[in-house]
Amino acid sequence: MAKNKSVFVCGECGYELPKWMGRCPGCGVWNSLVEEKVITGGSKQANRSTKKTREKATPITKVEKLETPRYDTRMRELNRVLGGGLVPGSMVLVGGDPGIGKSTLLLQSTHLLADSGMPVLYVSGEESTEQIRLRAERLEALSEQLLVAAETDLQAIEVLIEETSPQLVVIDSIQTMFHPEITSAPGSVSQVRECTSQLMRLAKEKRVTIIIVGHVTKSGALAGPRMLEHMVDSVLYFEGERHHTYRVLRAVKNRFGSTNEIGVFEMKEAGLVEVGNPSELFLAGRPVGVPGTAVAASIEGTRPVLVELQALVTPTSNAIPRRMATGVDHHRVSMMLAVLEKRLGFSLHQQDVFLNVVGGVKLDEPAIDLAIALSLASSFRDRPIGVDYLFIGEIGLTGEVRGVSRIEQRVAEAHQMGFSNVIIPEKNMRGWNPPEGIERIGVKTLKEALEVALGG
Numbered sequence: 258m259a260k261n262k263s264v265f266v267c268g269e270c271g272y273e274l275p276k277w278m279g280r281c282p283g284c285g286v287w288n289s290l291v292e293e294k295v296i297t298g299g300s301k302q303a304n305r306s307t308k309k310t311r312e313k314a315t316p317i318t319k320v321e322k323l324e325t326p327r328y329d330t331r332m333r334e335l336n337r338v339l340g341g342g343l344v345p346g347s348m349v350l351v352g353g354d355p356g357i358g359k360s361t362l363l364l365q366s367t368h369l370l371a372d373s374g375m376p377v378l379y380v381s382g383e384e385s386t387e388q389i390r391l392r393a394e395r396l397e398a399l400s401e402q403l404l405v406a407a408e409t410d411l412q413a414i415e416v417l418i419e420e421t422s423p424q425l426v427v428i429d430s431i432q433t434m435f436h437p438e439i440t441s442a443p444g445s446v447s448q449v450r451e452c453t454s455q456l457m458r459l460a461k462e463k464r465v466t467i468i469i470v471g472h473v474t475k476s477g478a479l480a481g482p483r484m485l486e487h488m489v490d491s492v493l494y495f496e497g498e499r500h501h502t503y504r505v506l507r508a509v510k511n512r513f514g515s516t517n518e519i520g521v522f523e524m525k526e527a528g529l530v531e532v533g534n535p536s537e538l539f540l541a542g543r544p545v546g547v548p549g550t551a552v553a554a555s556i557e558g559t560r561p562v563l564v565e566l567q568a569l570v571t572p573t574s575n576a577i578p579r580r581m582a583t584g585v586d587h588h589r590v591s592m593m594l595a596v597l598e599k600r601l602g603f604s605l606h607q608q609d610v611f612l613n614v615v616g617g618v619k620l621d622e623p624a625i626d627l628a629i630a631l632s633l634a635s636s637f638r639d640r641p642i643g644v645d646y647l648f649i650g651e652i653g654l655t656g657e658v659r660g661v662s663r664i665e666q667r668v669a670e671a672h673q674m675g676f677s678n679v680i681i682p683e684k685n686m687r688g689w690n691p692p693e694g695i696e697r698i699g700v701k702t703l704k705e706a707l708e709v710a711l712g713g
Contacts, residue, residue, distance in 0.1 A: 265290040266446040271484055293441045327513075328425070328466065331369040334521060334531045335362075337558070338493060338506050340514015343425065346464040347513065348457050350431075350486065352471040353495030358504050358524055359470050361396065362495065363427050364389070365528055368398030370425060376402050378423040382409040382433030382443075396528040409443065411436045411452050415459065423465065428456065430470040431485075453488050486510060497524075498617040503538060504529065505618060508558070518558025536563035536674050539616045545644050549636030551710075552647045552676070553628030554667035555620050561663070561670040563647070565615040566625070568632035573609040584614025585629065586621060593630045593652065600656035601704060603637060623651040624661040627680065630703055631710050640711045647676045648706070649685075656703045660684035668695060680706055 265274045268291055272283030280287050327342030336342050343349070353359045360381075367377045381389055389405045392398075404421055408414055411434050418426060428434065434452045435443040442448070453469070460467045471485065486492050490512045497504040506520040521532040532538050540563055544550060549568045554561050566585075573579065582590045590612050597603040612629065614620055627650035635642050649667055651659040661667075664685040671679050672692040679691070683699040691697050700706040 263292055263294055266293050267291075268446060271446050271450070291445060293445060293447050328370065328375065329373075330366050331373065332366055332520075332531060333533070334506065335366055338508045338511075338514075338518050338520040339491065340508075340511055340518070343466045344490070344513045345424070345466055346460050347466055347490040348460050348488075349466075349468045349491045349493060350471050350489040351468060351493045351495060352473050354473060357495050357497055358522075358529060359495050360384075360392070360429055361524075362504075362506070362522070362529055363429065363468060363470070364393060364398050365396055367403055367425065367427055368393070368396070368400050371400035371402035374402065375425060376421065376423045377404065377425045377427070378417060378421055379403060379405045379427045379429070380414055380417070381405070381407055381429045383430060398528075409433050409435055411455055415455075418459065418463070418465065426465055426467045428467065428469040430472060432472045449485060453485055457488055496619065501617050503532065503616060515558050519562075536561075536670060539564045539618060540674065543615075543644075546641045548639045548641045549632055551628040551632040551635065551642055553620075553625040554647060554649050554671055555622045555625055556663055556667065561667045562618075563670060563674055564618055564620065564625075566628050566632045567613050567615055568629075568636045569611040570605070570608050570633060570636040573607060575609075578605075578607060579609045579611075581610070582612045584617060584619050585612065585625070589626070590629060590633075592654070593626060593633060596652060596654060596656055596703065597630060597633060597637075601634075601707065603634070605637065608637065623659075624649055624667075626650060626652040627658060627703070627706060631706065634707055635711060638711060642710050643678065645675070645677045646710060647671045647679045648710075649679065650682045650700070650706070652703055658682045658700050658702060658706060665689050668692065668697070671695065680709055 265277050267281040267283055267289045269286045269289045270281065270284040272281050274290065277290055281289050323345060327344055329342045330336055351359055367379055371377045385407050386405050406417055431449055431452060432444040435448050436451045436455065439447050439451050456467050456469065459465065491508065492510040494507045494509055495504060496507055502524050504522045504524055506522065508516055508518045510516060521535040521538065522529040523532050543565050551566050552563055553566060554563050580587060580591060594605050594610060598605050628648040630652055631642060631648055649661060651661055653659055660682045664681060668679050668691055672695050677694060678696050678698060680698045680700055683701045686697060686699040698709055700709065
């Protein structure tokens with residue numbers, strides 16, 4: 258006979274406990290445990306797996322190939338992030354801050370797919386069909402093949418999929434969906450986990466591509482259990498500042514393509530517009546002859562992107578100086594400050610330091626170390642860096658400049674954007690020829706790079 262049992266589940270990581278605790282032992286977050294009721298036991302017939310439903314093992318050489326390996330979304334930047342397009346039977350999770358443009362992106366992309374003849378089902382648990390129609394009119398995304406429904410019951414959604422036979426289904430959002438057999442409220446760990454599991458099973462059985470939208474927490478991580486990211490095939494984050502017009506779509510997991518790939522969009526009145534040359538966007542309006550600015554070449558997925566870093570180093574009246582970094586890891590900035598102080602004699606212990614990546618893009622690549630250090634040194638000495646200089650290199654704790662990968666692509670992008678002097682690690686000088694008009698300057702240490710850029 259089935260019995261009711263209460264467990265306490267962490268809303269951040271999904272850790273389960275038999276009793277309430279103030280702090281989750283799994284992730285260390287306070288006050289994140291929520292009581293949920295689960296049903297144990299049940300009939301033996303319901304729990305017994307039959308031989309008829311079991312999958313048989315097949316040699317991989319005899320597995321049939323997909324007739325359509327990918328669906329072209331007709332959005333170049335979205336195709337890039339997905340690895341070439343949507344894979345039939347796959348499940349994609351899209352996360353991002355509220356109001357960043359997730360629903361806008363999905364409505365525009367589904368409209369393009371519906372226009373190409375693909376039947377698409379757009380299910381919203383947050384908006385009515387009339388509200389979706391208003392947004393679609395603003396985006397000029399009306400199509401007969403684009404079916405919309407306002408539904409939160411997962412079983413009703415399965416019936417809709419059976420009736421309409423779509424090739425693509427969008428669920429906006431997974432936190433609003435609920436399974437009638439689960440007693441907890443929509444958005445709880447149990448509901449999110451069960452609904453995602455059912456949708457994944459549906460995608461694999463019917464070869465339907467499903468895109469689900471996920472909410473994010475205050476810290477920027479996807480809400481719900483951490484296993485949610487492991488269940489799906491691809492995880493895409495939609496990033497950007499509300500006060501900036503651009504948006505960055507980043508792949509952090511992709512079973513069918515490259516990870517850390519980015520697609521850049523610009524938010525306009527009529528919706529999202531693709532940006533074909535992100536370097537031009539990020540370098541637009543760059544000041545000339547102002548201390549504290551340096552340009553770096555970062556590899557995002559498969560393409561290089563040039564970004565400007567701005568630093569401000571100013572004397573402080575506080576006992577503990579401030580250290581603030583936007584767009585880069587502040588621990589990395591602290592390490593660059595320590596190298597400048599220890600190896601080059603910079604007196605930075607009584608200076609407030611602010612570092613910003615212009616445009617709000619987030620960088621986590623070691624190859625931008627040299628640009629970080631040079632922008633800090635330029636601001637501290639109040640000397641501007643030449644407008645045609647670009648910096649590539651990783652800095653070690655002893656002050657050496659270490660080699661980086663894919664140097665040819667970075668330099669080629671710099672040449673395309675009009676840079677004529679590229680300071681790179683000495684190790685990367687051999688084995689290739691730069692484009693005409695580019696002067697390579699190889700450096701072994703940060704001190705050498707400082708002498709070249711600031712004259713000592």
